Amino acid sequence: MFAMQLSQPHTPLEGVELPDPHPGPGQIRVKVGACGVCRTDLHVVDGDLIHPALPIIPGHEIVGRIDELGDGVTDLAIGQRVGIPWLGHTCGHCLYCDEGKENLCDHPLFTGYTRNGGYATMTVADARYAFPLGEEGDDVSLAPLLCAGLIGWRSLSHAGNGRKIGLYGFGAAAHIIAQVLRWQGRDVYAFTTPGDTEKQAFARSLGAVWAGGSDEMPPELLDGAIIFASVGALVPAALKAIRKGCRVVCAGIHMSEIPAFSYDILWEEREIVSIANLTRQDGLDFLSLAPKIGIKTKTTSYPLRKANEALDDLRHGRFDGAAVLVP
Numbered sequence: 305m306f307a308m309q310l311s312q313p314h315t316p317l318e319g320v321e322l323p324d325p326h327p328g329p330g331q332i333r334v335k336v337g338a339c340g341v342c343r344t345d346l347h348v349v350d351g352d353l354i355h356p357a358l359p360i361i362p363g364h365e366i367v368g369r370i371d372e373l374g375d376g377v378t379d380l381a382i383g384q385r386v387g388i389p390w391l392g393h394t395c396g397h398c399l400y401c402d403e404g405k406e407n408l409c410d411h412p413l414f415t416g417y418t419r420n421g422g423y424a425t426m427t428v429a430d431a432r433y434a435f436p437l438g439e440e441g442d443d444v445s446l447a448p449l450l451c452a453g454l455i456g457w458r459s460l461s462h463a464g465n466g467r468k469i470g471l472y473g474f475g476a477a478a479h480i481i482a483q484v485l486r487w488q489g490r491d492v493y494a495f496t497t498p499g500d501t502e503k504q505a506f507a508r509s510l511g512a513v514w515a516g517g518s519d520e521m522p523p524e525l526l527d528g529a530i531i532f533a534s535v536g537a538l539v540p541a542a543l544k545a546i547r548k549g550c551r552v553v554c555a556g557i558h559m560s561e562i563p564a565f566s567y568d569i570l571w572e573e574r575e576i577v578s579i580a581n582l583t584r585q586d587g588l589d590f591l592s593l594a595p596k597i598g599i600k601t602k603t604t605s606y607p608l609r610k611a612n613e614a615l616d617d618l619r620h621g622r623f624d625g626a627a628v629l630v631p
Contacts, residue, residue, distance in 0.1 A: 305324050305424055306320070306424065307322055308361065308362070309360070313356070326372065326428070327372055332377055335369050335371045338366075339367070339447060341626070342365055342451045345416060346619055353558060362416040363416045364392070365448055365628075367385065367437065367447045370383065385439065385443075387435045388415055389435070390415055391407065391583075392412075392413045392419050393419065394406045395410065398411060406583050407586075422629075424631070444605055458583075459481070459553045463530050464528045464550060468526045470493040471507075471532065473538075476601075479507075479624070483510060483511075484597060484599070493515075494515040495518040498519045498520075499517060503624065506602075526547065537562070546574060549574070550574060551575040603626050
């Protein structure tokens with residue numbers, strides 16, 4: 305098989321020919337149809353996430369078709385289209401797994417970080433963490449749902465049921481969750497890099513009632529906020545933008561240092577929470593709902609061999625929505 309592989313952080317991915325993998329017990333092999341390019345992939349490549357399993361094939365927004373089943377897999381079939389997300393394996397017996405909090409498992413494996421991912425023509429996955437996708441929609445448009453959509457969905461579930469929700473960082477996740485919010489009848493307030501009028505116009509095109517820079521206050525206090533950008537300085541900014549008794553949700557796996565802030569912007573029962581990974585139920589709930597909502601992902605496609613170009617374009621915000629690699 306062909307793959308784009310990371311040998312060391314801070315270096316470009318290398319195109320390599322590798323032996324075709326075969327699934328072990330409880331696993332499946334998938335012929336990759338598309339793989340989204342997530343900001344978490346950048347954190348792996350740029351060394352922000354330490355201790356990757358090197359060499360590693362990145363990518364955890366995988367859509368493809370099963371072409372080989374491992375022993376014991378009975379609920380999936382050859383030829384079936386599935387999605388493979390970031391959380392790729394859990395132990396099933398630690399305290400968190402026993403409590404139904406598998407997203408916090410003490411012994412997890414992460415797709416494209418501690419086990420090989422989807423920047424390749426095929427990959428092997430734990431069958432328990434492969435979500436059936438059906439036949440509606442094409443592979444490229446579905447790929448961003450596997451992380452941007454799923455983590456956005458989990459973040460939204462923790463943001464509360466208020467009507468006015470702020471989204472800080474209007475990239476792949478925000479452009480999906482904005483559509484969910486509008487379907488729910490809620491109001492979207494979009495915060496972008498200061499001066500990025502193109503991203504603000506993109507947010508308005510998806511129904512945002514207000515769009516401005518992250519250095520601005522919204523026209524009214526919000527009922528909750530989700531921070532998708534990996535910028536710690538947005539935490540106090542978002543706290544100032546929400547009303548008392550509401551919550552700021554930090555959705556990223558990595559964030560720069562949060563600056564000191566005065567207690568008065570946290571007081572009155574405002575909260576800060578973080579989101580870690582996902583559960584299988586998150587995947588089942590969101591992926592079954594997405595077709596009913598009619599989510600339309602905005603994507604920019606790249607050939608698999610141009611993965612480095614896609615990562616650099618993501619790093620510098622050169623496109624709206626999500627980048628997707630196509631083998």
